[in-house]
Amino acid sequence: MANRYFSVFKISLKSGMAYKAEIVLKIIFSFISSLIILFVWYAAYHYSNTSNINGISLTTTVLYFFVFASIAAIWGGYGVGKLINSDIKTGSIVSNFIRPVNYVYALFVRHLPQTLIFLIFGTIPILTIIYIISGMHMAIAQLIYFIAEIAIAYFIFNLIAFIISIFTIYLSDVEGIMNAVFIIIEILSGAIVPIIFYPKPIYNILLLTPFPFLAYIPISTFIGILKISQIPWILVIGTAWVLVLSVISRILWKKFNRDINIVGI
Amino acid sequence: MADRIIKVNNVSKSFRTYETGNGFLGGFRKKYSMKNAIENISFSVSKGEIVALIGRNGSGKSTLTKMLSGILHPDKGNIKMLGKAPCKERIDVAKHIGIIFGSTHPQVFWDLPPEDTFKYIKEIYNVSEKDYNERLESLLNMLDLKKVYKRQTRQLSLGERMKCEFVAVMLYMPKVIIMDEATVGVDLPSRIAMGNAILEMRKKFNLTAVITTHVVEDISIADRLVLIDYGKKLYDGPVKKFKDKFANYTVLELEFEDRKHIAEYMKLGKALVKNNNYLKLAIKPSAIKNPEFIKIFKDRNITNYRVSDPMLSSILEDFYKGIDTAKTR
Numbered sequence: 129m130a131n132r133y134f135s136v137f138k139i140s141l142k143s144g145m146a147y148k149a150e151i152v153l154k155i156i157f158s159f160i161s162s163l164i165i166l167f168v169w170y171a172a173y174h175y176s177n178t179s180n181i182n183g184i185s186l187t188t189t190v191l192y193f194f195v196f197a198s199i200a201a202i203w204g205g206y207g208v209g210k211l212i213n214s215d216i217k218t219g220s221i222v223s224n225f226i227r228p229v230n231y232v233y234a235l236f237v238r239h240l241p242q243t244l245i246f247l248i249f250g251t252i253p254i255l256t257i258i259y260i261i262s263g264m265h266m267a268i269a270q271l272i273y274f275i276a277e278i279a280i281a282y283f284i285f286n287l288i289a290f291i292i293s294i295f296t297i298y299l300s301d302v303e304g305i306m307n308a309v310f311i312i313i314e315i316l317s318g319a320i321v322p323i324i325f326y327p328k329p330i331y332n333i334l335l336l337t338p339f340p341f342l343a344y345i346p347i348s349t350f351i352g353i354l355k356i357s358q359i360p361w362i363l364v365i366g367t368a369w370v371l372v373l374s375v376i377s378r379i380l381w382k383k384f385n386r387d388i389n390i391v392g393i
Numbered sequence: 394m395a396d397r398i399i400k401v402n403n404v405s406k407s408f409r410t411y412e413t414g415n416g417f418l419g420g421f422r423k424k425y426s427m428k429n430a431i432e433n434i435s436f437s438v439s440k441g442e443i444v445a446l447i448g449r450n451g452s453g454k455s456t457l458t459k460m461l462s463g464i465l466h467p468d469k470g471n472i473k474m475l476g477k478a479p480c481k482e483r484i485d486v487a488k489h490i491g492i493i494f495g496s497t498h499p500q501v502f503w504d505l506p507p508e509d510t511f512k513y514i515k516e517i518y519n520v521s522e523k524d525y526n527e528r529l530e531s532l533l534n535m536l537d538l539k540k541v542y543k544r545q546t547r548q549l550s551l552g553e554r555m556k557c558e559f560v561a562v563m564l565y566m567p568k569v570i571i572m573d574e575a576t577v578g579v580d581l582p583s584r585i586a587m588g589n590a591i592l593e594m595r596k597k598f599n600l601t602a603v604i605t606t607h608v609v610e611d612i613s614i615a616d617r618l619v620l621i622d623y624g625k626k627l628y629d630g631p632v633k634k635f636k637d638k639f640a641n642y643t644v645l646e647l648e649f650e651d652r653k654h655i656a657e658y659m660k661l662g663k664a665l666v667k668n669n670n671y672l673k674l675a676i677k678p679s680a681i682k683n684p685e686f687i688k689i690f691k692d693r694n695i696t697n698y699r700v701s702d703p704m705l706s707s708i709l710e711d712f713y714k715g716i717d718t719a720k721t722r
Contacts (some may be wrong), residue, residue: 135516139502139509146504146545222498225464227517228487386466386480389408 132229133237141241155250158204162197165320166190182325188351191262192322195347198254199278200319201246202285203342206306208239209289213303216296216388232381236286243282255350270349273359277346280366284338287373288313294377297384318344324353335362338369398569398601399438399461404470406431406456406624430456432624433470438617441599443591445606445615445632449713453624454605455494458573461603462492475568488518491562495574496551500561507542507549507557511564518565525564532560535586551578559587566598573605588614609706622716632705640708642675647689648697661685665707670696675703 145151166189173179173186180186206213212235215221224231259266292309296302314320316339323334323344334340345362348354354362407429414422431453438444448454459465460472463479463486472479479486493500501510515525533539536556541549549557555578562570570591576584592614594600604611612618618635620628628635645662649655649670661683662676680686689698 132517135513139505139513142509143502143504219498222459222464222494223500225483226462226487226490226492226494226500228484229517230484388465 132227133233136229136234136237137240140238141244144241144245151245151249154204155201155246158201158246159197159250159254162200163193166193166197169193184322184324184353188353189322191258191264191351192347192353194258195255195350196319196343198251198258199343199346201250202243202278202282204246205242206293206303206310207243207286207289208235209286209293209302209306211235211239212290212293213296213301213306217301221388231385232290232377235290239286264351266350266352267356269356270352273356273363274346274349276363277341277349277359277366280363280370281341281346283370284341284366284373287370287377288338290377291373291380294380294384297387297389313339313342316340317342318347322348324348336365338366338373341366341369396440397437398440398442398475399603400473401434401436401457401461402470402472404431404434404457404460404467404472405429406453406460406465406468429624431460431467431621434621434624434626435470436619436626436629438601438603440601441595442617443595443602443604443615444617444619445604445612446619446621447606447612447709448621451623452621454621455573456624457621458492458494458571458603458605461571462490463487489567490569490571491565491567492571493555493558493562493573493575495577496555499546499554499558501546501554501557503546506545507538507554507560510546510557510561511542514561514564520565524566528564528566529560532563532590535590536560536583552580552583555579556583556587559590563590563594566594567600568598569601569603570594571603571605574607575604576606576608576611584608584611609704609709612705620712622713627716636702636705636708639712640703642677642703643680644699644701644703644707645674645676645680646697646699646701647672647674647695650694650696654692654694658685658689 169189170186173181173189181189184192212221215224215235221231224234227234288309289306292306293302295305299305316323316334316337318324318340319342323331323340326334334344345354345366349359407427409425410428411423411425413419414424434453434457436444446454446457456465460467461474461479463474463481463483466480474486475489477486501507502513511525511529514520520528533542536559538553538556538560541553542557542560546554546557555575559575576587579587588611591600591602595602604615606612612632615632617630618628618632619626620635642662644665647655647658649672652670655667655670655672658672658674661680662674664672665675666673676686689695
């Protein structure tokens with residue numbers, strides 16, 4: 129059975145690598161577009177004549193957004209959400225349903241190569257360059273926690289995308305809704321404003337939600353804003369969110385999939 | 394009693410559809426309604442049987458094939474495929490059935506050569522290296538695909554892509570094959586080769602096939618015809634019986650030396666085609682007793698004549714016209 133999913137992975141990787149120039153451009157432009165927000169923060173520091181906001185210096189903020197730019201490509205394209213939205217809207221779900229594999233597992237496996245391509249050719253080289261240039265020091269535990277948080281973030285992001293996108297079954301197209309939801313998620317995750325800049329009570333509440341895992345938590349772990357002692361508890365919260373979102377996804381899929389309506393296409 | 398491999402019991406399926414109004418603002422005014430795609434249909438297919446599921450556009454054929462393969466759930470009734478409910482045990486059922494959904498839902502990967510899809514199929518369905526090589530070689534030769542199967546799929550013609558879809562399914566030798574308009578764009582020799590491949594597999598492995606098509610020649614390999622229209626089953630039986638039941642006429646074709654003699658034979662039956670020196674008539678079986686009919690053999694003005702059964706396409710055309718006429722009454 130596992131062999132079948134490995135075959136799905138291999139063919140998706142091969143399809144993903146069919147247009148190499150497109151991959152390179154996607155990585156470059158994702159990095160550049162994610163850095164635009166950095167200029168806004170540079171201006172904020174410069175014109176407010178302050179050297180730090182909530183204890184975070186301009187140098188740390190610059191580092192924060194460089195690290196964000198290196199991981200942002202992983203979240204590009206709404207993850208599995210885009211796949212399922214297109215599968216249902218165009219009827220291509222049929223081509224996947226006729227195979228002896230679980231559609232939902234295969235969906236995640238189909239998306240995995242795209243993430244790995246960005247990780248290998250985008251995130252890892254860029255983070256290595258940032259690490260060398262910035263002269264930062266990172267403990268092994270910090271690196272392991274960072275990798276674990278990226279893995280948790282991958283599941284949280286894709287499960288949220290999955291939950292929203294299966295409403296395509298009833299709404300025909302949910303790209304607009306996904307746009308709106310992910311703008312809110314960007315604000316809550318620390319992709320635009322590092323959540324440590326928010327008032328303390330809001331910051332503490334946000335740490336209990338799944339959203340900071342998509343930006344603030346892994347970035348802060350990497351650059352050392354978060355204390356190492358805090359991280360195990362944060363990982364427990366993240367894992368709990370992955371489980372909760374998995375259960376919600378499972379219940380909704382079981383309830384919704386019998387209403388899939390691919391007629392006339 | 395033969396082993397019933399597919400059982401469809403009182404199955405119904407409806408879906409919500411809408412119409413929009415005219416003009417720019419019309420897009421905001423949607424009128425929703427429920428369309429009954431399938432209404433209380435029952436039939437079964439025995440092991441090794443080839444059944445042609447036919448009907449006009451929008452008659453519900455594709456909806457039915459999607460329910461047979463477990464993609465859509467029936468609203469009412471139940472379906473058993475190889476003893477299992479396809480919509481509940483989809484993965485188990487999918488291991489043993491092969492489906493080709495015309496050009497609308499391709500399974501050959503668009504950005505890769507068909508060869509990659511074939512290798513993927515080999516892995517997914519656990520086809521041994523030996524079987525894979527033998528079957529691939531034979532199918533590529535049979536369908537004249539050797540020159541193209543290593544090219545990117547998107548660069549292939551529609552017919553070539555459809556033939557690759559057929560190869561992808563035949564590689565793992567399913568117990569049941571469902572073909573939903575699988576010969577769209579396929580040239581005549583390859584269509585015949587596809588039909589022969591199905592017959593060959595039935596002979597060797599007792600393959601069961603359900604074929605949905607608008608190409609009447611594809612029906613020639615079928616043992617049975619299930620005809621549906623507006624979601625309702627109108628006929629279920631052997632192809633020959635359908636012809637006997639709905640074509641109570643014979644076709645008479647006459648070629649004349651001089652067209653002025655055509656009029657003399659018009660009263661023999663209903664003219665189907667009349668041009669230049671050629672006359673094609675639909676005649677009742679009793680017409681052979683007509684003295685005019687006997688005259689054909691003596692008339693020196695008639696240079697050629699032919700008596701034949703009507704073509705299935707003509708019978709179906711008349712059948713559909715009959716349904717529409719009955720509806721307008």
